[in-house]
Amino acid sequence: MAETTTLPVRGTGGQPGSRKLARLMKNKWLYLMALPGMLYFIIFKYFPMWGLLISFQEYQPSLGMLGSKWVGFDHFHRFFFDASFGMLFRNTLLLALYNLVFFFPLPILLALLLNEIRREMFKRFIQTIVYVPHFVSWVVVVGISYIFFTTEGGIVNDILAAVGLPKIDFLMSEEWFRTMIIAQVVWKETGWGTIIFLAALAGVDQQLYEAARIDGAGRLRQLWHITLPAIRSVIVILLILRLGSFLDTGFEQIFLMLNSMNREVGEVFDTYVYNVGIQQGQFSYSTAVGLFKSVIGLVLVVGANKLAKKFGESGLF
């Protein structure tokens, strides 16, 4: 605080200014500690936000941000009337929707089934195995898919051929792209997704089950009246989180699965920004596309948080 010229009096300063300075001096080591981290956030998170301004420019690297021409909403206008706008929206929304319908319930289901296992050893054994794929990179997952599903010696097509069915080009066709993406997510993340539900279930008082049994409740009724209510709030929170990041379809996975044969159904906002921006060098235009997505994302997160509070949950922020 440069405006304070009075002598710093330690502890109890008379004027508000010097008290402020005294507090700063008392915290000086803490400020020093926070410095690298805050610099990191400012440089790598806030500078890029400022850099979003180039989406309103005809940015040229040689001229820099200060020298480049301002063009207002030209890039947004161009994007909204471009054929790829509809395609990106459709692809992103469909993938997000399929993810919600076909992936989201699975960890809940798996956690419920695991919870019914009474033999601890067996339960832990299954858990140990199904968590593994989460730690494997997307390159490996997509690589394994290529090895299994290729038409040239892939095991799946070999089996199809063996039973007299025609070969299917899972990797280079539009029809199978989304199925493959969702299947990979299911294989990689279902097991891992159970952790949070199992943790919630571990907190359930076992006496509740005991009491229900004495009252004559079967296992299905126990599941319905005790187990499900125990994880309901976790489900709601996760559902809302999912809605908040609805447009975030995993970039690496889709990037790795994309090829010239499935681009029409596979290209999403993130991959499009990469291709047009980094590969083709249309910096301003692709930044505009990215900004459009980020703003929608922000609206969704804030909306989802409001929704959470409406449901009586504590919300995320």
Add this chain to the structure above:
Amino acid sequence: MIGRSIGSRIFDGFNYTFLGLMAFVTIVPFIYIVSVSFAEPEEVLRRGFILFPTSFSLEGYKYIFSTGTILQSLWITVGITIAGTLINLLFTALLAYPLSRQDFSGRNLFMMLVVFTMLFNGGILPTFLVVKALGLLNTYWALLIPNAISAFNLIVVVSFFRQLPEGLEEAAKIDGCNDFGLLFRIVLPLSAPVLATFALFYAVGHWNTFFNAILYINDADMWPIQVWLRQIVILSQGGIGDSTQFDHNYIAPPSQIIKMAVIVISTVPILLVYPFLQKHFAKGVLLGSVKG
């Protein structure tokens, strides 16, 4: 106790079978890949699907390591993983500690700045331009610094630091310890298990780093292993073996074996740390669900 009904028994039967199947489907691709990578080329060509090979050979591995490319890339990845994890931990701990202190006057503002980055970001391109402007393109720094702190992990660590007993810090302060002393002598030793958890998470992230590498690193000599993995397995490109290293009758092993050997090599380190990961991760995830 009431005796278990028939319906209950049938359900259990189905449940055990289903979960067993699920575990099988999860693990089978790994077994297949490891098996084929160690099988003799002749057997692979003859039998196709091999879960339990009857032969053993290191042909695929020999071929991969006949040039230095993969080995060098592995060393690069090891270096990035170690350096990157240390940077992550240091940056995270240094920032988390002040944010956890009730008497730190910048706390709320700083916290707000951090949380906002989780809701909104500049996106790929502006971040790329910042990295470029800093002259980090085509350097390993581009893989280390732009992801120095994960905001989510930071917040979890902050909430963990907050619940440490304050008495210890007070005592140390009276003994003349300054804030750095408090962090490094009192708080960090008390947080060893949590730090171990995050070290593992960060390390796995660095080992699996792919997108930042293709974004920021053009020079193939600097590629980490995941980028080579993509070249070889997904794009089926990239000369990594050198047949001239072997005698002139040498025939390179089928590409399948080579691909699987590369997958094994790039995944083994993850599977080696997995037992440690498994011991700690549930704790880490649960900490994450405790709101800060």
